[in-house]
Amino acid sequence: MASETKGPNRPLSPHLQIYKPQLTSMLSITHRLTGLALAVGTLVLVWWIGAVAAGPEALDDVNDFLSSWLGILLMAGWSYALFYHLLNGIRHLFWDMGAGLELKAAYASGWAVVAGSILLTVIAWAMALGNVGS
Amino acid sequence: MARTPLGRVRGLGSAKEGTHHWWMQRVTAIALVPLTLWFVVSVIGLVGKPYAAVAGWIGNPIVSVFLILMVIATFYHAWLGIQVVVEDYVHAKAVKITSLLLVKFLCFVLAAASIYSILLISLSG
Ligand code: HEM
Secondary structure, three states, rough: OHHOOOOOOOOOOOOOHHHHOOHHHHHHHHHHHHHHHHHHHHHHHHHHHHHHHHHHHHHHHHHHOOOOHHHHHHHHHHHHHHHHHHHHHHHHHHHHOOOOOOOHHHHHHHHHHHHHHHHHHHHHHHHHHHOOOO | OOOOHHHHHHOOOOOOOOHHHHHHHHHHHHHHHHHHHHHHHHHHHHOOOOHHHHHHHHHHHHHHHHHHHHHHHHHHHHHHHHHHHHHHHHHHHHHHHHHHHHHHHHHHHHHHHHHHHHHHHHHHH
């Protein structure tokens, strides 16, 4: 074993900085980043449900925060992260079934994820803002 | 990667849990597609609505059950996902084990707190 893995002439894979950024690798790291961002975002979900359980004043506090600039900025980020991670997650699931792995298909689905996540975020916010004050 | 004869027989690989982790990450991902879409659409419908409408929605028995399912799928999926990320980047053994335990604990506590709140709303409604 050791002789196989420790040979002095073993070729090394180039370090990450060597690679030119490409759509596919960017989308891959973004999947990881959005997954982590969503995990942090669950704190707001838990806070929101807990506030509803605690009563109207507690829910007012959450709503005040969510309608502040920071709140809106965070919700914009989390909504985009959710749509991105959801669509790219579906892309992953197709790969797991062996579909869409060819380079051309991977690029096409990649661009579809980028366009789809932006579109869904815009639609969601248009619907939500349409409900404000209604 | 040295595998003992017993380990080879069990066929669980060096991570010692076979494909279970990978498989549950997919199962929770598939469940989360309809659950999160339903949740987002519903919450958009609640924007601007008074407290009673929000509590009434969460407290609806069917909604409560699906919310609890979403909470379980979310925190199970997040736990498995973060675990992979920790294993990729954290290599010092003590830090790694501590982080993995902390992630598991936090996911469990947040899931329990959410489910408790949903039940409170549902049962008091
Ligand atoms: C909405 C539906 C969702 C789908 C379809 C989905 C799908 C996936 C898939 C397929 C993976 C595995 C990717 C891989 O093998 O590299 C993954 C990883 C992950 N997901 Fe999700 N996910 C969803 C929602 C969420 C949510 C709500 C969270 C957070 C609470 C989350 C957090 C993560 C994390 C942290 C990872 C690990 C990232 C990595 O290993 O690079 N996901 N997701």
